[in-house]
Amino acid sequence: MVTPDNLRPGVTRVRDSSGFVGTVVYVGSVASAKNRNEIYAGISWDDATRGKHDGSVIDRDTNQLVRHFKCGPTQGSFLRLNKVDLGCELTPQLMRSRYVEPDAELIAPDNVLPHVARTAGGRSKPIEFHGELKIRKRQQLEVVDAISLRMLGISRPCDGGSEELREFNHLKCIDLAGNLLSDWKDVVAITKSFPSLQSLSLASNRINDVNPNLMIGTSMECLTTLNLNSTNICSFQTLRLLGEAIPNLEELCVAHCDLSDIDAEASATMSFNNLELLDMSDCQLTSWGEHIMPLSRLPKLESFVLNDNPIESISFQETADGLDFVALASLQLAGTSIHSWKSVDELDKLPALRSLRLRNTPLTSSLGVGEVRSTTIARLPRLEYFNASPVPERERTEAERRYVSDVARELLLMSTADDGGADGKKRQVETRHPRFGALMEAHKSAMMASSSVTSLSQGIQDDVVGVTIRSMAAGSCDLEPLHKRIPRSLKVGRIKAMCSRAFALDVDLQILHFRVDGDPFPTELDDDEHTLAYFGVTDGAEILVNEIDVEAREREEARRREQHDRLVEEQESHIAVVQSMQRQERQILPGQSA
Incomplete structure (x- = not known):
């Protein structure tokens, strides 16, 4: 039996039969209760929509608002002490309840679960489950x-x-x-x-x-x-x-x-x-x-x-x-x-x-x-x-060379600008890029092989990358991939147009990703107006072309609309119930106080 001595406001945790959990924040009488001597527990639920009020009630005698505690608008509840569930203790029985006993009835006695899977054609397929006893032996608490x-x-x-x-x-x-x-x-x-x-x-x-x-x-x-x-x-x-x-x-x-x-x-x-x-x-x-x-x-x-x-x-x-x-x-x-x-x-x-x-x-x-x-x-x-x-x-080598190239271009523009403060701006650029000098020295030979180090007018010639474009779409996945050397300034939209001609895929239905060796997941090229450089496509990357399943997309959109409509309906129903309860309170309380 729960008593007020068992409850510590701000500390004691409780649960209800639906699995909602909250904290006791108030212990005492409630101004709106019929029996003013009865003790209630004020609960602030973790789920802000579980309760019925914000910790305040209308006093039955004065018809004035009385606040017993503070929480969200629909986060609070008052529970009689006999309704308070303080949880359970950690017992051996509770621990064993999480695991199946060795001699318990088998879920799949014939290696077949009592469920079926539906195929795309609507047929039922049995679900097999093998090794149940072996798994059970390894799941015993001993x-x-x-x-x-x-x-x-x-x-x-x-x-x-x-x-x-x-x-x-x-x-x-x-x-x-x-x-x-x-x-x-x-x-x-x-x-x-x-x-x-x-x-x-x-x-x-x-x-x-x-x-x-x-x-x-x-x-x-x-x-x-x-x-x-x-x-x-x-x-x-x-x-x-x-x-x-x-x-x-x-x-x-x-x-x-x-x-x-x-x-x-x-x-x-x-x-x-x-x-x-x-x-x-x-x-x-x-x-x-x-x-x-x-x-x-x-x-x-x-x-x-x-x-x-x-x-x-x-x-x-x-x-x-x-x-x-x-x-x-x-x-x-x-x-x-x-x-x-x-x-x-x-x-x-x-x-x-x-x-x-x-x-x-x-x-x-x-x-x-x-x-x-x-x-x-x-x-x-x-x-x-x-x-x-x-x-x-x-990738590190390419990143460092590209970095040197970008900073060098910035310095070059300053040196050619007719500005008396160019020297000060150069020092600011060098301060913002502390590794520029060391990287410039490290990649000097590569720069000399591609352009004049002194002019730096073209930077490091790594603006063209070799890529493999491979179709993953169902209708063209058996076609040979494209091997292209393309500028990093090329926009994703142009790549899609190239794939449309090579693999007969609708431009509007294409989804492009790229990956390089060692990447655990491909990166999506999700903006047609951005360039390959924006996404960081490097030399040797592989571009994967997929096609949107229009029917699947329509089904997903229909599911989302249905889910949205259901949520809106539930919220409107909840609001209607709350408003009805509030109207009843306003109608009943004045008569009682009289």
Whole structure:
């Protein structure tokens, strides 16, 4: 039986029979209730459309608006205490319920599932399932060392303690994401029940900050991986306390937590001496100097994820020992507010950096994917992966030569301009391109072989590329591919016209992609008015031509229209219900108060 003593506003998590989850934010009487002495729990649901109000009601006696708590317009509910579900404890029975018993009835006794697949012609085909018993043997809790307990409503440890869970002492990895845990005291109690635990996910549990007075002890010492994404952590002090309690931690994820209170003093006392991966995506970090540099002395940090933080610029201060991010090999900056190439140039000061993710930023939004990639590769000499795609040596050479060519043209235009300030502008250009001199020297021989180094009027002759154009369309995929040398200034629309003649494909129905050796996925050429250079098509690339399936597109559009109409109908129905309830309240309450 739930009592007011069981409920802690802002901490206790609850669920309903439909699977919706929320937080108790109020415990007490409700002004609109018939029985003013009855105690209710005010819930703010995670789904902002689950509730009926914003935490306010009309007082039955005064007919005035009374606010008990604050939330979204349709996010709040009041529940009687006998309707409150506080979740369940982590028991052996719950753990076993996730796995099939060895002697349970077979799903496919004759290697055929009780379902069928429909062919394009409308016929039914049986679905075969082989090896069910072999799979089942490998999924027994006595055999596996990793278990998923996601979204089961777990809110507290087993009442029987470690003794009742002794049979699971061998488990090394437990995923508790999406449950109802909210207190670190319960988390500590759970970890004590699994002495071999090395990896723990608590993502999407609204766990609050660690109480400095909590005795964590040694229960989490063996952890090497901890996932705290989308929790209620909002103080960097919690990370400092966890660092002291988990000295062997190698991977820590705290994405979507507000850690903007980080400072140099707090980070200086961190004990994450073995940390290799740190994910701080969307943590409201705004300043590289104030929020990121305090973490620069983590000695083993190899991978740092900073996606979706409003960081505008990057800069490093000269240090006597040069020990800032000495092991950092991978950095992710997608979705940040980086707006200048100067910040990218600063990354060259990271001695171990080999992988960079940079997209959806002000710097890259106005440039083509290929141009961003080529320029970044040229500016960072040690980069081996960019946006998860490897950088082969051939691509690096072409990118650096193109970069030198572009800067040289810019300098040439300034030298020929009749402007008294040309020398100052040249120095500004050289300052904006710190690697130009070194790259010019490195590629001097290639430049001399193609044009005069002194004139630089034509730059490096890499404006013509050799490509293979291959049709993937059903009606022409058996035709021989085209091998062409074409200028990089050629627009995608002209390529489509060429494919139309060669493969008899409608220009308006063509979809073009290109890829080079080592690319995991082709890049779409999705704008007819942009050139091959804009997309970064390089020498030796392969252009793939596909054709839109008109009938499939029409079916997809029809499905989307149907889905849209259904959503609109559901929203209108919901609005009508809410308005009807509000009208009834206005009609009933005045009469009752009289």
